[in-house]
Amino acid sequence: MNNNFIAQIQNLNLDFKGKKLFKNLNFDILENKSTVLLGSSGVGKSTLLRCIADLEIENITSGKIVLKEGTNIAWLSQENSLYPWLSVLDNVQLYHHLKGSKKKQTLQKAKELLEQVNMSKHCDKKTYELSGGQKQRVALARTLMQEANFILMDEPFSALDAITKIQLQDLTCHLLKDKTVLLVTHDPQEAIKLANHIYILKNQQVVLEEAASLEGVLPHQLSNEKLWNLQEKLISKLQKKDKESQI
Secondary structure, three states: OOOOEEEEEEEEEEEEOOEEEEEEEEEEEEOOOEEEEEOOOOOOHHHHHHHHOOOOHHHEEEEEEEEOOOOOEEEEEOOOOOOOOOEHHHHHOHHHHHHOOOOHHHHHHHHHHHHHOOOHHHOOOEHHHOOHHHHHHHHHHHHHHOOOOEEEEEOOOOOOOHHHHHHHHHHHHHHOOOOEEEEEEOOHHHHHHHOOEEEEEEOOOEEEEEEEEOOOOOOOOOOOHHHHHHHHHHHHHHHHHHHHHHO
């Protein structure tokens, strides 16, 4: 594998509920970059993410997904999947609890991560006592606890109010700046803000179109006129593809 890539999707064919969703899909994910898959709901973004995470293998009819040696994957989704009967601190340590590697050092690291996501004062609470934004902060800390180098993000901010979303986007960019990130979203503004590379998923069967490569430090500031114009371009592309899929 080319050392610039952390993952390569090679001639992937996948059937979903009796229909061919992907046909000969080829896609490379650059290491230490943030890549965003943009598309309307139901187009197949999350399914592709689950394929990469090895969670949809029963639906893959041919082709393969190759990960760079030494790649470890962690997942951050809209549904935070926290355990409501566990404390915030225990939820963050869940990975090490399941591996049987929970110890004094992991406890200290969990506390440090909760400090970074501004949740240390809530560490003894049960997660059902938290707001949606607080739960996503805990989920982010739990993701970082896994020490993975490849983070898959399935619309983790979509259920949040506007201000909380901005805060969590900025925090996530800061804490994942040294990771490879693959994010799926239906929001062009979010894609521009969080991406080095943007791809649009369109149609059934799914076609992947490279839409933009962006320079500069993340998160990108949308006050930039060039980025506002890009947002209009992406919206236009999405609207066009939605109309085509209805014909």
